Amino acid sequence: MNSAGPLLSVRGLNAWYGESHALHGVDLDIHQGETVTLLGRNGVGKTTTLRAIMGLIRKRTGQVSFAGKDLIRLPLHHTARAGIGYVPEERGIFSTLTVDENLMLPPVVAKDGMGVDEIFELFPNLKERRNSPGTKLSGGEQQMLAIARILRTGASTILLDEPTEGLAPVIVQRIGELLAELKRRGMTILLVEQNFRFASRIADRFYLMEHGKVLSEFPVGDLDNRMGELHDVLGV
Amino acid sequence: MADATAQPPQGRTANHAEMILIGFGIVALLALPFFVYPIFVMKMMCFALFACAFNLLLGYTGLLSFGHAAFFGGAAYFTAHAVKVWGVSPEIGILIGVAGAALLGLVIGFFAIRRQGIYFAMITLALSQMFYFFCVQARFTGGEDGIQGVPRGTFLGIFDLRDEHTMYYFVAANFLVGLFFVWRIVNSPFGLILRSIRENESRAISLGYSVQNYKLAAFVMSAALAGLAGAIKALVFQFATLTDVAWQMSGEVILMTLLGGIGTMVGPIFGAGFVVALQNLLATSDFPVTIATGLIFMICVLIFRRGIVGEIYAWLERRRSTGTN
Amino acid sequence: MIFGIPIQAFAGQLLVGLINGSFYAMLSLGLAIIFGLLRVINFAHGAQYMLGAFIGYLILAKLGIGYWPALILAPLAVALFGVVVERLALSRLYDVDPLYGLLFTFGLALVIEGVFRYVYGVSGNPYPVPPALAGGVNLGFMFLPIYRGWVVVASLVVCLGTWLLVEKTKFGSYLRAATENPKLVQAFGVNVPVLLTLTYGLGAGLAGLAGILAAPVYQVSPLMGSNLIIIVFAVVVVGGMGSILGAIVTGYMLGLAEGLTKVFYPEASSIVIFVIMAIVLLIRPAGLFGKDA
Numbered sequence: 021m022n023s024a025g026p027l028l029s030v031r032g033l034n035a036w037y038g039e040s041h042a043l044h045g046v047d048l049d050i051h052q053g054e055t056v057t058l059l060g061r062n063g064v065g066k067t068t069t070l071r072a073i074m075g076l077i078r079k080r081t082g083q084v085s086f087a088g089k090d091l092i093r094l095p096l097h098h099t100a101r102a103g104i105g106y107v108p109e110e111r112g113i114f115s116t117l118t119v120d121e122n123l124m125l126p127p128v129v130a131k132d133g134m135g136v137d138e139i140f141e142l143f144p145n146l147k148e149r150r151n152s153p154g155t156k157l158s159g160g161e162q163q164m165l166a167i168a169r170i171l172r173t174g175a176s177t178i179l180l181d182e183p184t185e186g187l188a189p190v191i192v193q194r195i196g197e198l199l200a201e202l203k204r205r206g207m208t209i210l211l212v213e214q215n216f217r218f219a220s221r222i223a224d225r226f227y228l229m230e231h232g233k234v235l236s237e238f239p240v241g242d243l244d245n246r247m248g249e250l251h252d253v254l255g256v
Numbered sequence: 257m258a259d260a261t262a263q264p265p266q267g268r269t270a271n272h273a274e275m276i277l278i279g280f281g282i283v284a285l286l287a288l289p290f291f292v293y294p295i296f297v298m299k300m301m302c303f304a305l306f307a308c309a310f311n312l313l314l315g316y317t318g319l320l321s322f323g324h325a326a327f328f329g330g331a332a333y334f335t336a337h338a339v340k341v342w343g344v345s346p347e348i349g350i351l352i353g354v355a356g357a358a359l360l361g362l363v364i365g366f367f368a369i370r371r372q373g374i375y376f377a378m379i380t381l382a383l384s385q386m387f388y389f390f391c392v393q394a395r396f397t398g399g400e401d402g403i404q405g406v407p408r409g410t411f412l413g414i415f416d417l418r419d420e421h422t423m424y425y426f427v428a429a430n431f432l433v434g435l436f437f438v439w440r441i442v443n444s445p446f447g448l449i450l451r452s453i454r455e456n457e458s459r460a461i462s463l464g465y466s467v468q469n470y471k472l473a474a475f476v477m478s479a480a481l482a483g484l485a486g487a488i489k490a491l492v493f494q495f496a497t498l499t500d501v502a503w504q505m506s507g508e509v510i511l512m513t514l515l516g517g518i519g520t521m522v523g524p525i526f527g528a529g530f531v532v533a534l535q536n537l538l539a540t541s542d543f544p545v546t547i548a549t550g551l552i553f554m555i556c557v558l559i560f561r562r563g564i565v566g567e568i569y570a571w572l573e574r575r576r577s578t579g580t581n
Numbered sequence: 582m583i584f585g586i587p588i589q590a591f592a593g594q595l596l597v598g599l600i601n602g603s604f605y606a607m608l609s610l611g612l613a614i615i616f617g618l619l620r621v622i623n624f625a626h627g628a629q630y631m632l633g634a635f636i637g638y639l640i641l642a643k644l645g646i647g648y649w650p651a652l653i654l655a656p657l658a659v660a661l662f663g664v665v666v667e668r669l670a671l672s673r674l675y676d677v678d679p680l681y682g683l684l685f686t687f688g689l690a691l692v693i694e695g696v697f698r699y700v701y702g703v704s705g706n707p708y709p710v711p712p713a714l715a716g717g718v719n720l721g722f723m724f725l726p727i728y729r730g731w732v733v734v735a736s737l738v739v740c741l742g743t744w745l746l747v748e749k750t751k752f753g754s755y756l757r758a759a760t761e762n763p764k765l766v767q768a769f770g771v772n773v774p775v776l777l778t779l780t781y782g783l784g785a786g787l788a789g790l791a792g793i794l795a796a797p798v799y800q801v802s803p804l805m806g807s808n809l810i811i812i813v814f815a816v817v818v819v820g821g822m823g824s825i826l827g828a829i830v831t832g833y834m835l836g837l838a839e840g841l842t843k844v845f846y847p848e849a850s851s852i853v854i855f856v857i858m859a860i861v862l863l864i865r866p867a868g869l870f871g872k873d874a
Contacts (some may be wrong), residue, residue: 074768100770112765116757124751125758126769173770320680367859370866374622374679375818379862382815386855393848503811507687514684547695553688557681558670 027052027208033082035072042068044232055209057219060229061254066212070179074106075099101129105170109181113162115155122154122165126173133174143168160191177208184218196221285428294424300532301431302489307512307524308438309481315519316442317474318454322377323384324482324509329500331357331483336403336496337396346409350487357483358476365475369468388501402497406490427488434484450474514556517563526564586844592723598840600729603736604791606832608813611787613828617760618780621682627810628693629785633659633792638708638801648711656790663785667778697803705800732794740829747825815858821871
């Protein structure tokens with residue numbers, strides 16, 4: 021755990037979809053190199069929190085501070101440049117682009133991004149299919165591609181929305197190994213995951229959300245003690 | 257174009273205001289020919305009716321037609337030809353014009369509703385341009401010269417429409433009848449369905465409405481009423497030319513509606529009045545009308561989308577909600 | 582003789598059709614690119630085409646700058662004009678109904694055309710064929726003016742070049758991705774608003790380029806764009822705006838169809854494209870190459 025202040029700090033984040041008030045003052049901290057997971061039922065605002073941090077939701081108030089910079093007032097395309105990469109729930113692979121073009125699309129934002137060769141070593145089946153249209157890949161391969169293209173940019177922090185959703189257990193394991201590798205390389209990860217067992221393998225801390233707010237926060241070691249609370253809130 | 261449509265203010269005070277306005281309007285209409293050149297007001301009435309007919313489609317059904325000149329000018333040609341060449345009386349001539357416009361509306365609408373939004377607009381533009389080319393070449397339209405010297409005839413064999421004042425009241429009567437039709441359509445169950453289609457078409461479909469039929473019906477009605485305006489125009493000015501079916505005319509009626517207020521009953525009337533007055537003003541000066549028209553278009557679209565009447569309604573609504581609450 | 586028509590007449594009309602088709606292709610290409618990314622139907626496209634031709638005419642008449650420099654300068658000037666229009670006005674309309682974009686560009690077209698009509702009248706001004714492309718060649722079955730051949734070749738090059746730009750370059754990948762999901766592309770750090778501006782400029786520049794190519798063929802007149810733009814709209818409805826290639830192919834095809842109609846049924850030649858549009862709307866409403874229904 022980094023003894024310096026948090027890398028990403030969110031205070032009183034409110035967000036609206038049109039008239040609908042989706043986030044009611046979210047507070048969270050993520051330190052450099054940490055992996056933090058947002059838990060909660062469908063619709064509590066986990067995805068909305070990621071989108072609000074990125075700036076994909078423009079109607080937002082509060083404070084989002086990253087590496088000392090205030091992100092709230094920045095235009096959308098500056099968030100990535102600050103060093104935050106985003107892997108959306110729907111993966112966002114472009115059908116009119118080849119795998120290669122998808123990979124190369126996000127511009128490099130920092131020096132120590134992964135080289136293309138290194139990426140293809142980590143993701144060999146992406147190399148095979150590099151000239152196919154992006155959406156011809158399987159779900160798992162698209163998820164890999166969505167993560168790979170962020171790695172190329174040199175982003176220090178990655179926001180991942182439900183990376184294992186709808187994927188076969190074999191692929192889920194592969195993604196778990198991938199995320200562990202990212203963590204080993206020092207990436208800061210903010211993860212939204214319904215599958216908290218999966219998340220517990222790499223997460224350092226959890227935030228439990230309900231009704232657009234953070235309900236509680238606990239380290240991974242505390243997970244077993246919190247099962248009762250999780251059952252109540254998540255309904256599992 | 258749901259975001260631009262202004263809602264008229266609700267409540268008893270608003271209804272009273274509208275009733276007073278309408279009453280005043282009718283009185284003014286009847287008295288005007290004694291103060292202003294009748295032909296000027298007649299021109300305004302024709303275009304006001306044209307704009308109201310167009311607004312039925314745009315403001316209330318949410319369909320932007322870029323080819324309404326075909327119905328306006330087409331009816332002008334049909335009526336002019338019927339009255340001059342076949343020698344029918346003016347009321348029959350008008351009926352022929354309206355019927356012809358409705359038929360044209362059926363044909364063009366049938367093709368146009370197969371697409372939505374932007375494509376719908378482009379199809380109406382293309383098909384009405386096709387009609388324009390047809391009018392250029394067809395013999396009955398008189399080509400570049402148009403149909404000149406259209407006789408006004410006698411209405412019901414009694415009223416000689418060559419008398420300017422008689423013609424004025426004839427036009428005013430038709431204008432009010434046309435407006436009444438628009439008002440009835442808008443405030444009927446049919447009109448409510450049209451508005452729901454404008455707000456959220458997929459929802460209307462999921463509720464079980466055969467949306468395509470409603471759109472086509474609205475299109476034909478709008479075309480017929482635009483045809484009424486065109487037929488009357490042919491009798492007032494006693495000619496029908498290619499200008500009436502050109503795409504510039506289609507653009508003009510859009511401007512009148514936009515400027516006056518899309519989706520309001522009286523907006524298009526104001527818009528038409530404004531544009532006709534402006535054209536009259538510029539006709540004597542050196543300044544080209546198309547530039548003025550284009551500039552007003554651009555300004556309206558950028559910062560004045562609700563139009564004159566729309567802005568007034570919005571202002572009244574703001575006063576109402578911040579005043580007595 | 583072919584189909585009862587003398588070969589010269591047949592080939593001559595087919596050439597005219599091919600030339601018209603070249604312009605239909607270039608203009609619908611520009612429209613498709615602008616529409617794909619900006620979701621705006623650029624009614625001012627015809628006026629921008631006219632601007633390109635007029636700039637070429639004016640720099641020749643006033644500054645003695647000839648065809649070959651004009652081929653670069655005119656499109657560049659029109660592109661710059663497009664950039665200004667997008668920055669000042671169009672960019673404010675992206676959040677509202679796309680029909681407002683159509684209406685704005687319609688107003689813009691009226692103003693541009695109105696200004697030029699006011700200053701230069703409605704009659705056409707001739708623009709000379711550049712000496713290098715003057716004259717013609719006898720092909721046996723017809724006489725081919727060299728400039729006409731040049732127009733067809735140049736338009737093919739322009740269309741192909743634009744297609745390559747969009748489909749095979751990095752800039753093109755930004756364009757295609759932003760067409761699919763502009764917010765996500767922005768979230769990756771790409772300045773999409775600037776991309777939109779450049780794209781409108783590119784489309785306007787293409788129209789301007791078509792204009793300067795057209796100058797020696799048709800007369801340079803303030804009205805040259807407005808009648809053309811409506812036909813191009815029909816071309817675009819027939820082709821569907823889903824694909825660049827579709828716009829190009831449809832443009833040439835419809836030009837040829839128009840030429841053929843002129844041979845056999847001249848009275849219908851001005852409306853045949855609209856008739857084809859009506860037929861396509863019946864059997865394949867999304868357009869021949871369209872992707873959305």
